[in-house]
Amino acid sequence: xxxxxxxxxxxxxxxxxxxxxxxxxxxxxxxxxxxxxxxxxxxxxxxxxxxxxxxxxxxxxxxxxxxxxxxxxxxxxxxxxxxxxxxxxxxxxxxxxxxxxxxxxxxxxxxxxxxxxxxxxxxxxxxxxxxxxxxxxxxxxxxxxxxxxxxxxxxxxxxxxxxxxxxxxxxxxxxxxxxxxxxxxxxxxxxxxxxxxxxxxxxxxxxxxxxxxxxxxxxxxxxxxxxxxxxxxxxxxxxxxxxxxxxxxxxxxxxxxxxxxxxxxxxxxxxxxxxxxxxxxxxxxxxxxxxxxxxxxxxxxxxxxxxxxxxxxxxxxxxxxxxxxxxxxxxxxxxxxxxxxxxxxxxxxxxxxxxxxxxxxxxxxxxxx
Numbered sequence: 001x002x003x004x005x006x007x008x009x010x011x012x013x014x015x016x017x018x019x020x021x022x023x024x025x026x027x028x029x030x031x032x033x034x035x036x037x038x039x040x041x042x043x044x045x046x047x048x049x050x051x052x053x054x055x056x057x058x059x060x061x062x063x064x065x066x067x068x069x070x071x072x073x074x075x076x077x078x079x080x081x082x083x084x085x086x087x088x089x090x091x092x093x094x095x096x097x098x099x100x101x102x103x104x105x106x107x108x109x110x111x112x113x114x115x116x117x118x119x120x121x122x123x124x125x126x127x128x129x130x131x132x133x134x135x136x137x138x139x140x141x142x143x144x145x146x147x148x149x150x151x152x153x154x155x156x157x158x159x160x161x162x163x164x165x166x167x168x169x170x171x172x173x174x175x176x177x178x179x180x181x182x183x184x185x186x187x188x189x190x191x192x193x194x195x196x197x198x199x200x201x202x203x204x205x206x207x208x209x210x211x212x213x214x215x216x217x218x219x220x221x222x223x224x225x226x227x228x229x230x231x232x233x234x235x236x237x238x239x240x241x242x243x244x245x246x247x248x249x250x251x252x253x254x255x256x257x258x259x260x261x262x263x264x265x266x267x268x269x270x271x272x273x274x275x276x277x278x279x280x281x282x283x284x285x286x287x288x289x290x291x292x293x294x295x296x297x298x299x300x301x302x303x304x305x306x307x308x309x310x311x312x313x314x315x316x317x318x319x320x321x322x323x324x325x326x327x328x329x330x331x332x333x334x335x336x337x338x339x340x341x342x343x344x345x346x347x348x349x350x351x352x353x354x355x356x357x358x359x360x361x362x363x364x365x366x367x368x369x
Contacts, residue, residue, distance in 0.1 A: 024240065025126055026268045027300075032300065034330060035058025035060055036058070036059060037059075038062070038075065040307075054335065055080070058128075058302060059082075059083055060272070065099050069116075072085075073123070082126055082343065086130040088132070090140075101160040102157075102160040105167055110193060116171075117174040126342075131165055131211070139220075144161055149223040158230050163189055165233040170237070172211075176204055188237070212239070212241075214242035214244065215228040217257070240267055240270050240300070242272035243259075245273075247276045247285075250284055269295070269298045275305070276316065277306075281322065286325065
């Protein structure tokens with residue numbers, strides 16, 4: 001009887017366990033990928049690499065919904081980096097909202113998601129996709145909480161965020177017939193494929209992408225309903241768990257609590273954004289590297305550089321002591337300078353996918369590379 005109960009318990013655990021994709025794209029054991037945020041030009045990347053004496057193998061590009069990847073791909077290829085694509089629903093120039101979480105979940109942005117699947121699958125670009133990062137940061141239009149701590153509700157409820165995230169993961173990953181993809185969408189509680197202007201594809205190719213879920217470790221504001229777990233989409237739709245930490249807000253207690261949550265313990269961990277800002281702070285930088293070294297699940301550190309020059313406190317060149325320390329830290333064998341199968345130059349024919357997602361919720365993004 002005991003043996004039967006034990007076997008039944010194992011089977012139940014397997015049935016309930018979330019089936020994450022095997023495509024984690026983690027570095028070799030004992031290694032950590034260092035990355036840097038994309039400021040729009042290869043010259044900016046090379047200037048940073050020269051400053052820190054290290055070729056960052058990852059380049060994180062921040063794009064609004066519907067944006068073309070053609071120019072970004074050229075930067076990824078020219079810098080020989082593996083991309084991290086952060087997807088936002090706000091126009092990067094006007095900050096106008098382009099699509100709501102509810103609209104994503106209901107399939108009104110499927111043209112764009114199908115384009116992403118086609119791009120990464122046909123181009124064979126091994127990539128990390130970071131949809132709607134920092135959902136518990138109130139100024140983000142996909143957040144479920146206002147800056148006063150009230151729940152936004154409606155198309156911004158936590159339920160719609162989680163469904164939107166699941167839909168993004170399912171379609172961008174691909175790897176199935178139309179019927180198989182629709183079955184996965186149905187299990188995720190969202191609508192079937194909905195490509196506008198033409199029939200849905202018969203099959204989605206497998207895209208070599210790894211999905212990163214990355215809330216703030218505590219929430220901004222830190223109130224009930226805005227903790228990381230309130231936005232958890234389920235392990236079936238996540239390959240990496242990540243978070244962000246800056247020297248101006250070094251709430252280590254929240255980061256440690258989030259990192260050690262058993263719900264996320266089987267996923268590789270990334271600091272998807274971290275930086276010294278406002279003052280030359282080598283103590284913070286030392287602690288970042290020490291914290292990561294003591295935790296074997298930490299496999300990715302991505303330095304954030306902000307945008308523009310005037311008023312940009314994230315320019316590391318402003319902090320010479322931190323630059324020297326970063327050079328020393330990255331000159332260690334645990335930080336490889338290239339990720340295997342980094343982005344290669346594009347073939348002669350134009351990238352497939354054709355067109356940009358249509359205007360959604362009365363506004364849209366113009367393709368800007």
